[in-house]
Amino acid sequence: MEERDVEVTGIITAVIIGLIVGALGRLVVPGKQNIPIWLTILIGIVAAIIGTFIAAAIGVDDTRGIDWIELILQVALAAGGVALVAGMRGRRP
Structure with missing residues (x-):
């Protein structure tokens, strides 16, 4: 497999994991979060990466x-990120 194929696969995997982790994080946060899905995915990707580093x-x-502990870390970080961003977006004038 070429190096370029591995990079594309890694990006696609990160987006899929980010979508799942972001969605789970969003479900954990109570109430309605008025943020777009692309931002939820972005938060999920960042949370998945940070959660993996913390688990390591x-x-x-x-x-x-x-890896349940790693998954719990990722979802908790995503929930915190979703709550933080939703709170910031909710306070806009």
Whole structure:
């Protein structure tokens, strides 16, 4: 597989994971979040990346089966990001 194919696959994977993590984060936050879906995906991608780095730093990034702690970190970060951005967008004049 060429290096370019790996980069494209990595980007597509990041978007899919970001969509899932962002959606889960949005579901965790109570109330209505008045933010567009593209921003939810972006928050999810950033949360997935940061959550992976944190999981690696504490040594729980590579476990047998599903990496539940890493997933919980990612969703919690996405929920925090969604709440923060929704709160900021809600206060606009």
